[in-house]
Amino acid sequence: MSILAALVVAWVFGVGVYGAIVSRNLIHLAICLSVSQSATYILLLTVGYRHGAGAPIFKGVPLGSPAVDPVVQALTLTDVVVGVTITALILALALDVHRESGSVDPDEIAELQG
Protein backbone atom coordinates (compact mmCIF):
# COMPACT_ATOMS: atom_id res chain seq x y z
CA MET A 1 0.00 0.00 0.00
CA SER A 2 2.83 2.34 0.85
CA ILE A 3 4.51 1.66 -2.47
CA LEU A 4 1.24 2.11 -4.36
CA ALA A 5 0.59 5.53 -2.81
CA ALA A 6 4.11 6.74 -3.69
CA LEU A 7 3.84 5.42 -7.23
CA VAL A 8 0.45 7.06 -7.77
CA VAL A 9 1.73 10.43 -6.54
CA ALA A 10 4.79 10.21 -8.80
CA TRP A 11 2.64 9.02 -11.74
CA VAL A 12 0.10 11.84 -11.38
CA PHE A 13 2.88 14.42 -11.18
CA GLY A 14 4.79 12.93 -14.12
CA VAL A 15 1.76 12.58 -16.36
CA GLY A 16 0.80 16.21 -15.65
CA VAL A 17 4.26 17.44 -16.65
CA TYR A 18 4.23 15.22 -19.76
CA GLY A 19 0.83 16.61 -20.74
CA ALA A 20 2.23 20.12 -20.39
CA ILE A 21 5.25 19.26 -22.55
CA VAL A 22 3.27 17.81 -25.47
CA SER A 23 0.48 20.38 -25.14
CA ARG A 24 -0.89 22.02 -28.28
CA ASN A 25 -3.03 24.53 -26.44
CA LEU A 26 -2.20 26.90 -23.61
CA ILE A 27 -5.52 26.12 -21.88
CA HIS A 28 -4.72 22.42 -22.06
CA LEU A 29 -1.34 23.27 -20.56
CA ALA A 30 -2.94 25.12 -17.65
CA ILE A 31 -5.15 22.13 -16.82
CA CYS A 32 -2.15 19.78 -17.01
CA LEU A 33 -0.29 21.98 -14.54
CA SER A 34 -3.26 21.76 -12.17
CA VAL A 35 -3.09 17.95 -12.50
CA SER A 36 0.58 18.11 -11.48
CA GLN A 37 -0.42 20.27 -8.57
CA SER A 38 -3.07 17.79 -7.47
CA ALA A 39 -0.23 15.28 -6.91
CA THR A 40 0.80 17.43 -3.95
CA TYR A 41 -2.68 17.08 -2.43
CA ILE A 42 -2.51 13.29 -2.68
CA LEU A 43 1.05 13.24 -1.31
CA LEU A 44 0.23 15.40 1.72
CA LEU A 45 -2.93 13.51 2.61
CA THR A 46 -1.44 10.04 2.18
CA VAL A 47 1.54 11.08 4.30
CA GLY A 48 -0.77 12.22 7.08
CA TYR A 49 -3.00 9.15 6.99
CA ARG A 50 -2.92 6.73 9.92
CA HIS A 51 -4.50 3.28 9.92
CA GLY A 52 -7.71 3.03 11.90
CA ALA A 53 -7.81 6.75 12.67
CA GLY A 54 -10.74 9.12 12.17
CA ALA A 55 -10.95 12.68 10.89
CA PRO A 56 -9.32 15.28 13.17
CA ILE A 57 -12.67 16.68 14.25
CA PHE A 58 -13.62 15.95 17.82
CA LYS A 59 -17.33 16.57 17.61
CA GLY A 60 -19.25 13.56 18.84
CA VAL A 61 -16.17 11.44 19.44
CA PRO A 62 -14.27 11.37 22.74
CA LEU A 63 -11.15 13.50 22.95
CA GLY A 64 -8.02 11.46 22.46
CA SER A 65 -9.51 8.98 19.98
CA PRO A 66 -7.08 8.28 17.14
CA ALA A 67 -7.16 10.86 14.35
CA VAL A 68 -5.16 11.47 11.18
CA ASP A 69 -2.60 14.28 11.05
CA PRO A 70 -4.42 17.64 10.93
CA VAL A 71 -1.36 19.72 9.92
CA VAL A 72 -1.13 18.30 6.41
CA GLN A 73 -4.88 18.74 5.97
CA ALA A 74 -4.62 22.43 6.84
CA LEU A 75 -1.80 22.77 4.30
CA THR A 76 -3.83 21.00 1.59
CA LEU A 77 -6.95 23.02 2.34
CA THR A 78 -5.36 26.37 1.57
CA ASP A 79 -3.49 24.79 -1.33
CA VAL A 80 -6.75 23.76 -3.06
CA VAL A 81 -8.37 27.18 -2.75
CA VAL A 82 -5.31 29.19 -3.72
CA GLY A 83 -4.55 26.73 -6.55
CA VAL A 84 -7.73 27.54 -8.45
CA THR A 85 -6.93 31.25 -8.27
CA ILE A 86 -3.45 30.63 -9.62
CA THR A 87 -4.96 28.59 -12.47
CA ALA A 88 -7.23 31.53 -13.21
CA LEU A 89 -4.14 33.75 -13.39
CA ILE A 90 -2.46 31.32 -15.81
CA LEU A 91 -5.60 31.27 -17.97
CA ALA A 92 -5.71 35.07 -17.97
CA LEU A 93 -2.08 35.08 -19.16
CA ALA A 94 -3.04 32.57 -21.87
CA LEU A 95 -5.86 34.86 -23.01
CA ASP A 96 -3.40 37.75 -23.04
CA VAL A 97 -1.03 35.75 -25.26
CA HIS A 98 -3.96 34.89 -27.50
CA ARG A 99 -4.83 38.56 -27.86
CA GLU A 100 -1.26 39.47 -28.77
CA SER A 101 -0.53 36.63 -31.19
CA GLY A 102 -3.95 35.28 -32.18
CA SER A 103 -3.08 31.73 -31.23
CA VAL A 104 -3.03 29.44 -28.22
CA ASP A 105 -0.66 26.90 -29.77
CA PRO A 106 2.80 27.17 -28.16
CA ASP A 107 4.50 26.09 -31.41
CA GLU A 108 2.71 28.69 -33.52
CA ILE A 109 3.51 31.38 -30.99
CA ALA A 110 7.19 30.39 -30.97
CA GLU A 111 7.26 30.50 -34.77
CA LEU A 112 5.70 33.94 -34.86
CA GLN A 113 8.47 35.26 -32.70
CA GLY A 114 11.08 33.73 -34.97
Added chain:
Amino acid sequence: MSRRDARRVLGLPVCAALAAVLAAGILAGPRFGEFHGAYGRMLNAVAVPQRHATNVVTSIVFDVRGVDTMGEEFILFAAVVGVVLLLRDEREPAGSTRADDVRSDAIRMFGVVMVGPVLLVGLWLAAFGLVTPGGGFQGGIVIAAAIVLVYVSAGYRQWSRFGRERLLDPFEGLAAAAYVAVGLAALVAGEPFLRNLLGNGQTGTLVSGGSMSILNWAVAIEVAAANLVLYTEFLESYVVPHISER
Protein backbone atom coordinates in the same frame (compact mmCIF):
# COMPACT_ATOMS: atom_id res chain seq x y z
CA MET B 1 10.69 15.19 -37.30
CA SER B 2 8.45 18.03 -36.32
CA ARG B 3 8.93 20.11 -33.24
CA ARG B 4 5.94 18.38 -31.61
CA ASP B 5 7.32 14.88 -32.19
CA ALA B 6 10.64 16.01 -30.82
CA ARG B 7 8.97 17.25 -27.66
CA ARG B 8 7.17 13.93 -27.29
CA VAL B 9 10.35 11.87 -27.72
CA LEU B 10 12.41 14.08 -25.43
CA GLY B 11 9.63 14.65 -22.89
CA LEU B 12 8.73 11.04 -22.18
CA PRO B 13 12.07 9.89 -20.69
CA VAL B 14 12.43 13.18 -18.81
CA CYS B 15 9.01 12.79 -17.20
CA ALA B 16 9.64 9.11 -16.45
CA ALA B 17 12.93 9.97 -14.77
CA LEU B 18 11.30 12.79 -12.82
CA ALA B 19 8.52 10.50 -11.61
CA ALA B 20 11.00 7.76 -10.70
CA VAL B 21 13.12 10.11 -8.61
CA LEU B 22 9.97 11.46 -6.95
CA ALA B 23 8.70 7.96 -6.16
CA ALA B 24 12.07 6.96 -4.72
CA GLY B 25 12.07 10.07 -2.57
CA ILE B 26 8.57 9.45 -1.26
CA LEU B 27 9.31 5.79 -0.55
CA ALA B 28 12.23 6.84 1.64
CA GLY B 29 9.78 8.76 3.81
CA PRO B 30 7.37 7.37 6.42
CA ARG B 31 5.36 4.31 5.44
CA PHE B 32 1.72 4.78 4.43
CA GLY B 33 -0.62 4.77 7.40
CA GLU B 34 2.16 4.78 9.99
CA PHE B 35 3.10 8.43 10.04
CA HIS B 36 3.80 9.66 13.54
CA GLY B 37 4.39 13.34 13.05
CA ALA B 38 4.97 14.91 16.45
CA TYR B 39 3.10 18.12 15.64
CA GLY B 40 -0.01 16.41 14.35
CA ARG B 41 -0.28 14.11 17.36
CA MET B 42 0.37 16.90 19.81
CA LEU B 43 -2.22 19.17 18.17
CA ASN B 44 -4.82 16.40 18.12
CA ALA B 45 -4.29 16.05 21.85
CA VAL B 46 -4.13 19.70 22.94
CA ALA B 47 -6.01 21.70 20.29
CA VAL B 48 -9.51 21.11 21.64
CA PRO B 49 -8.74 21.79 25.34
CA GLN B 50 -6.58 24.82 24.49
CA ARG B 51 -8.55 26.43 21.67
CA HIS B 52 -12.08 25.16 22.35
CA ALA B 53 -12.60 24.46 18.64
CA THR B 54 -13.60 20.89 17.81
CA ASN B 55 -12.36 21.10 14.20
CA VAL B 56 -8.60 20.82 14.66
CA VAL B 57 -7.92 21.58 10.98
CA THR B 58 -9.64 24.95 11.25
CA SER B 59 -7.89 25.80 14.48
CA ILE B 60 -4.54 25.07 12.80
CA VAL B 61 -5.44 27.23 9.80
CA PHE B 62 -6.53 30.23 11.85
CA ASP B 63 -4.47 29.93 15.01
CA VAL B 64 -1.39 27.76 14.99
CA ARG B 65 -0.55 28.63 11.38
CA GLY B 66 -2.34 31.99 11.47
CA VAL B 67 0.53 34.02 10.01
CA ASP B 68 0.90 31.53 7.17
CA THR B 69 -2.81 31.74 6.35
CA MET B 70 -2.41 35.51 6.14
CA GLY B 71 0.26 34.89 3.52
CA GLU B 72 -2.06 32.54 1.62
CA GLU B 73 -4.78 35.15 1.72
CA PHE B 74 -2.48 37.66 0.10
CA ILE B 75 -1.46 35.15 -2.59
CA LEU B 76 -5.19 34.95 -3.37
CA PHE B 77 -5.40 38.73 -3.37
CA ALA B 78 -2.35 39.17 -5.60
CA ALA B 79 -3.53 36.52 -8.08
CA VAL B 80 -6.93 38.18 -8.40
CA VAL B 81 -5.32 41.58 -8.90
CA GLY B 82 -3.21 40.01 -11.66
CA VAL B 83 -6.26 38.57 -13.42
CA VAL B 84 -8.08 41.87 -13.17
CA LEU B 85 -5.13 43.78 -14.63
CA LEU B 86 -4.77 41.33 -17.53
CA LEU B 87 -8.45 41.17 -18.47
CA ARG B 88 -9.80 44.56 -17.56
CA ASP B 89 -8.53 46.56 -20.53
CA GLU B 90 -10.66 44.51 -22.91
CA ARG B 91 -13.73 46.08 -21.39
CA GLU B 92 -16.39 47.60 -23.54
CA PRO B 93 -16.88 51.37 -23.16
CA ALA B 94 -19.42 52.24 -20.49
CA GLY B 95 -23.02 53.01 -21.36
CA SER B 96 -23.55 50.34 -24.03
CA THR B 97 -26.56 48.08 -23.75
CA ARG B 98 -26.11 44.59 -22.46
CA ALA B 99 -28.61 41.97 -23.53
CA ASP B 100 -29.24 38.73 -21.68
CA ASP B 101 -28.20 35.43 -23.11
CA VAL B 102 -31.08 33.10 -23.95
CA ARG B 103 -31.03 29.99 -21.83
CA SER B 104 -33.06 26.82 -21.54
CA ASP B 105 -35.94 26.87 -19.09
CA ALA B 106 -34.67 23.78 -17.29
CA ILE B 107 -31.34 25.42 -16.48
CA ARG B 108 -33.07 28.63 -15.45
CA MET B 109 -35.40 26.70 -13.14
CA PHE B 110 -32.48 24.75 -11.66
CA GLY B 111 -30.68 27.99 -10.91
CA VAL B 112 -33.70 29.62 -9.25
CA VAL B 113 -34.30 26.61 -7.04
CA MET B 114 -30.66 26.19 -6.08
CA VAL B 115 -29.52 29.76 -5.32
CA GLY B 116 -31.06 29.86 -1.84
CA PRO B 117 -30.01 26.41 -0.60
CA VAL B 118 -26.45 26.75 -1.93
CA LEU B 119 -26.04 30.17 -0.33
CA LEU B 120 -27.35 28.73 2.94
CA VAL B 121 -24.92 25.80 2.74
CA GLY B 122 -22.07 28.26 2.16
CA LEU B 123 -22.99 30.38 5.17
CA TRP B 124 -23.49 27.25 7.27
CA LEU B 125 -20.07 25.89 6.29
CA ALA B 126 -18.43 29.19 7.20
CA ALA B 127 -20.34 29.60 10.46
CA PHE B 128 -19.74 26.09 11.80
CA GLY B 129 -16.17 25.90 10.51
CA LEU B 130 -14.74 25.68 14.02
CA VAL B 131 -17.10 22.88 15.07
CA THR B 132 -17.70 20.56 12.11
CA PRO B 133 -15.97 20.19 8.73
CA GLY B 134 -16.02 23.51 6.95
CA GLY B 135 -14.54 26.94 7.53
CA GLY B 136 -13.88 30.20 5.80
CA PHE B 137 -12.14 28.77 2.74
CA GLN B 138 -14.85 26.23 1.89
CA GLY B 139 -17.73 28.52 2.91
CA GLY B 140 -16.32 31.33 0.78
CA ILE B 141 -16.15 29.34 -2.44
CA VAL B 142 -19.64 27.90 -1.89
CA ILE B 143 -21.06 31.41 -1.38
CA ALA B 144 -19.36 32.53 -4.59
CA ALA B 145 -20.81 29.50 -6.40
CA ALA B 146 -24.30 30.39 -5.14
CA ILE B 147 -24.04 33.89 -6.56
CA VAL B 148 -22.82 32.50 -9.89
CA LEU B 149 -26.14 30.64 -10.02
CA VAL B 150 -27.80 34.06 -10.23
CA TYR B 151 -26.05 34.48 -13.56
CA VAL B 152 -27.16 31.01 -14.66
CA SER B 153 -30.80 31.61 -13.80
CA ALA B 154 -31.34 35.33 -14.30
CA GLY B 155 -28.82 36.24 -16.99
CA TYR B 156 -26.02 38.74 -17.11
CA ARG B 157 -28.06 41.83 -16.29
CA GLN B 158 -29.01 40.63 -12.82
CA TRP B 159 -25.61 39.12 -12.27
CA SER B 160 -23.81 42.36 -13.01
CA ARG B 161 -25.54 43.95 -10.02
CA PHE B 162 -23.71 41.54 -7.74
CA GLY B 163 -20.60 41.51 -9.84
CA ARG B 164 -19.94 45.22 -9.90
CA GLU B 165 -16.37 45.92 -8.88
CA ARG B 166 -17.48 48.94 -6.92
CA LEU B 167 -19.32 46.52 -4.64
CA LEU B 168 -16.84 43.64 -4.61
CA ASP B 169 -13.44 45.33 -4.49
CA PRO B 170 -14.03 47.01 -1.10
CA PHE B 171 -15.23 43.67 0.30
CA GLU B 172 -12.11 41.92 -0.89
CA GLY B 173 -9.74 44.60 0.30
CA LEU B 174 -11.44 45.09 3.66
CA ALA B 175 -11.57 41.35 4.39
CA ALA B 176 -7.84 41.04 3.70
CA ALA B 177 -7.24 44.08 5.87
CA ALA B 178 -9.46 42.72 8.67
CA TYR B 179 -7.21 39.71 9.01
CA VAL B 180 -4.18 41.92 9.50
CA ALA B 181 -6.17 44.21 11.82
CA VAL B 182 -7.01 41.31 14.14
CA GLY B 183 -3.32 40.45 14.22
CA LEU B 184 -2.30 44.05 14.89
CA ALA B 185 -4.91 44.42 17.63
CA ALA B 186 -3.01 41.76 19.55
CA LEU B 187 0.23 43.69 19.01
CA VAL B 188 -1.38 46.87 20.33
CA ALA B 189 -2.53 44.97 23.41
CA GLY B 190 1.09 44.00 24.06
CA GLU B 191 0.74 40.40 22.90
CA PRO B 192 2.41 38.61 19.95
CA PHE B 193 0.99 39.19 16.45
CA LEU B 194 -2.30 37.33 15.85
CA ARG B 195 -2.52 36.24 19.49
CA ASN B 196 -6.04 35.17 20.38
CA LEU B 197 -7.44 38.11 22.36
CA LEU B 198 -11.07 37.22 22.83
CA GLY B 199 -10.73 34.13 24.96
CA ASN B 200 -11.81 30.74 23.82
CA GLY B 201 -15.57 30.70 24.26
CA GLN B 202 -17.54 27.56 24.86
CA THR B 203 -16.47 24.37 23.08
CA GLY B 204 -18.78 23.29 20.29
CA THR B 205 -20.67 26.57 19.89
CA LEU B 206 -20.55 29.19 17.15
CA VAL B 207 -18.45 31.57 19.23
CA SER B 208 -15.85 28.98 20.18
CA GLY B 209 -12.29 29.85 19.30
CA GLY B 210 -12.31 33.57 20.14
CA SER B 211 -10.71 35.73 17.46
CA MET B 212 -10.44 32.63 15.31
CA SER B 213 -14.10 33.08 14.42
CA ILE B 214 -13.41 36.66 13.29
CA LEU B 215 -10.50 35.49 11.16
CA ASN B 216 -12.74 32.73 9.85
CA TRP B 217 -15.36 35.19 8.63
CA ALA B 218 -12.71 37.52 7.24
CA VAL B 219 -11.33 34.65 5.16
CA ALA B 220 -14.85 33.58 4.12
CA ILE B 221 -15.61 37.07 2.79
CA GLU B 222 -12.18 37.39 1.21
CA VAL B 223 -12.44 34.04 -0.59
CA ALA B 224 -16.03 34.68 -1.71
CA ALA B 225 -15.21 38.18 -2.98
CA ALA B 226 -11.98 37.04 -4.66
CA ASN B 227 -13.75 34.23 -6.51
CA LEU B 228 -16.60 36.52 -7.52
CA VAL B 229 -14.16 39.09 -8.91
CA LEU B 230 -12.53 36.27 -10.90
CA TYR B 231 -15.86 35.02 -12.26
CA THR B 232 -16.93 38.57 -13.07
CA GLU B 233 -13.75 39.32 -14.98
CA PHE B 234 -13.99 36.11 -17.00
CA LEU B 235 -17.74 36.40 -17.59
CA GLU B 236 -17.48 40.02 -18.61
CA SER B 237 -14.72 39.32 -21.07
CA TYR B 238 -16.97 36.59 -22.49
CA VAL B 239 -20.49 38.05 -22.38
CA VAL B 240 -19.92 41.69 -23.19
CA PRO B 241 -18.04 41.38 -26.52
CA HIS B 242 -20.41 38.56 -27.43
CA ILE B 243 -23.39 40.87 -27.14
CA SER B 244 -21.81 43.82 -28.87
CA GLU B 245 -21.22 41.69 -31.98
CA ARG B 246 -24.95 41.22 -32.56
Added chain:
Amino acid sequence: MLLLVAAAATAVALTMDPLRQVVVSSVYGLLLVILFVVLQAPDVALSMLVVSSVAYPLIVLIAISRTRRRRGGEG
Protein backbone atom coordinates in the same frame (compact mmCIF):
# COMPACT_ATOMS: atom_id res chain seq x y z
CA MET C 1 -9.20 4.21 -5.29
CA LEU C 2 -5.63 5.39 -5.78
CA LEU C 3 -5.45 3.48 -9.06
CA LEU C 4 -8.68 5.07 -10.27
CA VAL C 5 -7.23 8.51 -9.49
CA ALA C 6 -4.03 7.68 -11.37
CA ALA C 7 -6.03 6.46 -14.39
CA ALA C 8 -8.21 9.59 -14.38
CA ALA C 9 -5.16 11.87 -14.12
CA THR C 10 -3.69 10.14 -17.17
CA ALA C 11 -6.93 10.62 -19.06
CA VAL C 12 -6.95 14.34 -18.21
CA ALA C 13 -3.39 14.93 -19.35
CA LEU C 14 -3.76 12.96 -22.59
CA THR C 15 -7.09 14.47 -23.68
CA MET C 16 -5.86 16.98 -26.21
CA ASP C 17 -9.09 18.91 -26.85
CA PRO C 18 -9.57 21.37 -23.93
CA LEU C 19 -13.38 21.18 -24.18
CA ARG C 20 -13.38 17.41 -23.60
CA GLN C 21 -10.68 17.90 -21.03
CA VAL C 22 -13.01 20.02 -18.88
CA VAL C 23 -15.43 17.10 -18.53
CA VAL C 24 -12.66 14.58 -17.87
CA SER C 25 -11.01 16.84 -15.30
CA SER C 26 -14.32 17.26 -13.47
CA VAL C 27 -14.56 13.48 -13.16
CA TYR C 28 -10.95 13.46 -11.95
CA GLY C 29 -11.84 16.13 -9.36
CA LEU C 30 -14.77 14.09 -8.07
CA LEU C 31 -12.54 11.01 -7.75
CA LEU C 32 -10.11 13.13 -5.73
CA VAL C 33 -13.00 14.17 -3.48
CA ILE C 34 -13.84 10.52 -2.78
CA LEU C 35 -10.15 9.76 -2.15
CA PHE C 36 -9.94 12.64 0.35
CA VAL C 37 -12.99 11.35 2.22
CA VAL C 38 -11.42 7.88 2.33
CA LEU C 39 -8.25 9.48 3.73
CA GLN C 40 -10.33 11.08 6.53
CA ALA C 41 -9.99 14.64 5.27
CA PRO C 42 -13.56 16.01 5.05
CA ASP C 43 -12.41 19.64 5.11
CA VAL C 44 -10.23 19.23 2.05
CA ALA C 45 -12.90 17.13 0.31
CA LEU C 46 -15.47 19.92 0.73
CA SER C 47 -13.30 22.59 -0.83
CA MET C 48 -12.16 20.25 -3.63
CA LEU C 49 -15.81 19.43 -4.36
CA VAL C 50 -16.74 23.04 -5.02
CA VAL C 51 -13.49 23.92 -6.79
CA SER C 52 -13.67 20.98 -9.20
CA SER C 53 -17.39 21.19 -9.93
CA VAL C 54 -17.87 24.98 -10.19
CA ALA C 55 -14.72 27.07 -10.24
CA TYR C 56 -12.48 25.15 -12.68
CA PRO C 57 -15.15 24.36 -15.31
CA LEU C 58 -16.47 27.93 -15.25
CA ILE C 59 -13.20 29.76 -15.83
CA VAL C 60 -11.83 27.16 -18.26
CA LEU C 61 -15.01 27.09 -20.36
CA ILE C 62 -15.02 30.86 -20.63
CA ALA C 63 -11.35 30.89 -21.59
CA ILE C 64 -12.01 28.27 -24.30
CA SER C 65 -15.01 30.11 -25.71
CA ARG C 66 -12.97 33.30 -26.00
CA THR C 67 -10.06 31.75 -27.85
CA ARG C 68 -12.40 29.88 -30.24
CA ARG C 69 -14.62 32.86 -31.02
CA ARG C 70 -11.73 35.21 -31.71
CA ARG C 71 -10.06 32.78 -34.06
CA GLY C 72 -13.34 32.23 -35.95
CA GLY C 73 -13.76 36.00 -36.35
CA GLU C 74 -10.33 36.44 -37.85
CA GLY C 75 -10.27 33.47 -40.19
